[in-house]
Amino acid sequence: MLKTFTNPKTYTAYIFLLPAVAILLAGLLVPLFNAFNLSLYKWSIGIPWEQAQNIGLASYQRLLTDDYVHRSVGVTLQYAFWIMVSEMILGTVLALMLERSFAGVAIFRTIFILPYMMSPIVVGLIWRYMFDARSGVIDYYLEGIGKAIPPLQSFGFIRQEWLSSPQLALPSLVITDIWQWTPFIFIIVLAGLQSLPAEVTEAAYIDGANWLQMTLFVKLPMLRTLLLITFLMRLIDVFRALEVLFIMTFGGPGISTEVLSLHIYKTAFIGQELGYAAAISVLLIAIVLILSVGILKFSNPMREKSDF
Structure with missing residues (x-):
């Protein structure tokens, strides 16, 4: 290098x-420097900046013992893990299924990308009403199936408190995010598949490769860099997600769905602790940076020392 x-x-x-x-x-760097500088002060909205108190690294010392922040980090990592795994698999599978041209393929592709075109606020409102325990369409059909086939009631085919249950609230948010953002993965992977050299795939078919072998040993390895970049882009988006969670649960019940971005919002605008919120923001940036660098290092295990 x-x-x-x-x-x-x-x-x-x-x-x-x-x-x-x-x-x-x-x-x-400029916003990051401003966030770090703000984290060194004790300041709230309505107080002139000249009256802000310089407290040094006290906010970062507080982070080490703040159980709410620790819980938010855990919720954020769990939320991001299930979203990333689900969306990457579903988006890639859908792209592979709709790669070939057949009657009506354009209609299917359009339907799949419609959720991605919707505002997160609208998505949050739609799914909040769908998950509503009283009038939600999801519980309506679950209860109907359970009444038609009573043995299924023991498997959860009854009305559920989706957004009020600490066990179901986070999975409900994950399902909502998958519905909206899987099309993003689908579009990018489909574009990558359609840009692959035809000579390579044709040669593989001539050598006797079936569809599964073609996918696992030819197409996906050629899309490795594209998939990695797509993964990192979505990872960053997931860590800064706010609108849908704000609309659907606002971190509840309790703090079972309070991811770091939402905790930062509450700390800054409800708790009026802008300096501490800035410190949590720096923590969030550090987590994303560490994960991104780790993923890049893991994806290039054979990199030579001479490249550095």
Whole structure:
């Protein structure tokens, strides 16, 4: 990598990239610096900044013993894990199913991307009413099936308190996010599949590869970089998710669905602790950064030491 930087042939490329990189770094580092600077002060809305009290790293010391933050970190990681696993698998499978052209494929593709085009606020309102224990359509059909086939009632085919139960609230939010954001994975993977070189797939078919072998050993390995980038993009989005959770549960019942982004909102605008909220924001950024770097390192286990 060092040789690449000292190669005169690459200077022109770096010169053209420099303005874009400078803008991206400024857009990242300036807000991060402001957040860290704010975390060093005890300040709330309505108090002039000149009266803010500099408390140093006290907010970060508080983070180490704050059980609510620790619980929010756990909820966030659990929420992100199930969403990422489910959406990556479902989006990729749907893209593989609809890769080929057949009668009505355009209709199916359009239907699948419709949830992605909706506002998160609208999605939250729709699913909140669908999960409603009194008038929700989900409980209506569950109860109807349970009455028609009584033995199924012991398997949960009865009315459920989806958003009021600590055990069901988080899975309900995961289902909602999967419904809205799986199309995002589907669109990107489908575009990647359609851009694969036809010569490679044709050669594999000539060699006798079936659909499963073609998918596992040809297509998915060629889409590895695309899938990794898509995964990281969604991971960042999941960690900053707020609107749907705000509408559907607002962190409840209790704090069973209070992810870090929602905890930051409550700390800043309800608890009026902007400095501490900024410290939690820095923690959230650090978690995303650590996970992203870890995933990138894990995805390149054969990287040579000479590349650094």
